[in-house]
Amino acid sequence: MSHNIxxxxxxxxxxxxxWHGLGTELDHPATAVEAIEAAKLNYLVGQTPxxxxxxxxxxxxxxxxxLETGEPLGIVGENYQIIQNVEAFSFFDVVVxxxxxxxxxxxxxxxxxRIWLLAKLPKDMVVAxxxxxxxxxxxxxxxxxxxxxxxYFTPVRVVCQNTLTASLRDAKDGISIRHCGDIKGKxxxxxxxxxxxxxxYEKFEQIxxxxxxxQLNAEKVNSYFDKVLGADVTEESSTRLQNQKDTLVHLFEYxxxxxxxxxxxxxxxGYNAVTEYADHYRAFKNEGTDGSLRLKNIWFGSSAQLKxxxxxxxxxxxxxxx
Numbered sequence: 001m002s003h004n005i006x007x008x009x010x011x012x013x014x015x016x017x018x019w020h021g022l023g024t025e026l027d028h029p030a031t032a033v034e035a036i037e038a039a040k041l042n043y044l045v046g047q048t049p050x051x052x053x054x055x056x057x058x059x060x061x062x063x064x065x066x067l068e069t070g071e072p073l074g075i076v077g078e079n080y081q082i083i084q085n086v087e088a089f090s091f092f093d094v095v096v097x098x099x100x101x102x103x104x105x106x107x108x109x110x111x112x113x114r115i116w117l118l119a120k121l122p123k124d125m126v127v128a129x130x131x132x133x134x135x136x137x138x139x140x141x142x143x144x145x146x147x148x149x150x151x152y153f154t155p156v157r158v159v160c161q162n163t164l165t166a167s168l169r170d171a172k173d174g175i176s177i178r179h180c181g182d183i184k185g186k187x188x189x190x191x192x193x194x195x196x197x198x199x200x201y202e203k204f205e206q207i208x209x210x211x212x213x214x215q216l217n218a219e220k221v222n223s224y225f226d227k228v229l230g231a232d233v234t235e236e237s238s239t240r241l242q243n244q245k246d247t248l249v250h251l252f253e254y255x256x257x258x259x260x261x262x263x264x265x266x267x268x269x270g271y272n273a274v275t276e277y278a279d280h281y282r283a284f285k286n287e288g289t290d291g292s293l294r295l296k297n298i299w300f301g302s303s304a305q306l307k308x309x310x311x312x313x314x315x316x317x318x319x320x321x322x
Contacts, residue, residue, distance in 0.1 A: 011107030012038035043068035073113040074144025128262035160256035162275040165307035211268035274310035278303040
């Protein structure tokens with residue numbers, strides 16, 4: 001399988017083996033130091049001027065380079081500032097609080113141009129009697145000039161390992177730091193923002209419990225899925241759209257965890273039908289066999305947007321202001 005993990009298996013994991021089956025397994029929670037060493041992410045990134053084939057230097061443009069391998073990672077402007085992997089991880093340590101998070105997975109993609117780190121926060125949420133949601137913070141950054149350093153909240157439903165995208169108006173969803181300007185000042189502000197994670201998860205739990213209290217009959221669940229898909233799905237609809245709707249209805253009835261008495265036929269089951277579909281069933285253009293492309297799509301792409309829309313429609317149904 002093509003997995004796009006950086007050569008040398010630059011990754012570690014704790015617990016269940018990831019989808020690609022690669023990386024160094026740790027049998028205990030990792031500190032930030034252990035994470036960067038286990039995932040072999042302690043390489044440095046530098047900048048070098050770009051020249052034409054004739055040796056002429058291109059002004060105000062630089063190549064970022066993996067100093068360990070010599071591989072070029074991207075092209076950036078003169079104001080671009082490198083945030084080394086160790087700096088990004090140290091920032092994360094301060095954000096989550098020393099000893100308060102369990103580092104679950106970290107790794108690098110491609111030639112080392114993108115890294116990620118996922119940490120679990122303490123005190124899981126209990127939405128229904130046996131329906132538990134774990135609290136995570138994810139960090140990702142790149143060295144190719146195409147992405148900021150981002151840290152954001154990503155709840156995960158334990159029963160099916162679905163990521164639950166939830167944009168909350170009254171709670172900060174995360175931060176984004178561009179690779180320019182006053183990096184130290186931006187990181188200080190990011191620490192302040194991410195310290196509001198308790199507020200984020202408290203509000204998410206409140207909304208989730210409201211969803212459990214809303215029953216959906218056949219008419220209401222069909223209406224909900226039509227709004228999520230952005231179309232009134234009828235027999236005349238395209239085969240692709242009808243198949244999507246059929247899959248959602250099936251997952252509403254038989255999706256993982258949706259058969260539990262406290263969850264069955266509720267809005268929470270409807271929302272989780274969408275998240276299970278987006279994470280495990282939905283195909284997207286040019287997916288191929290590269291699992292990292294699916295991961296990127298789930299976290300940042302159209303699957304994340306679909307889940308966010310499902311959450312917003314659910315919030316509208318329970319009558320809460322979001």
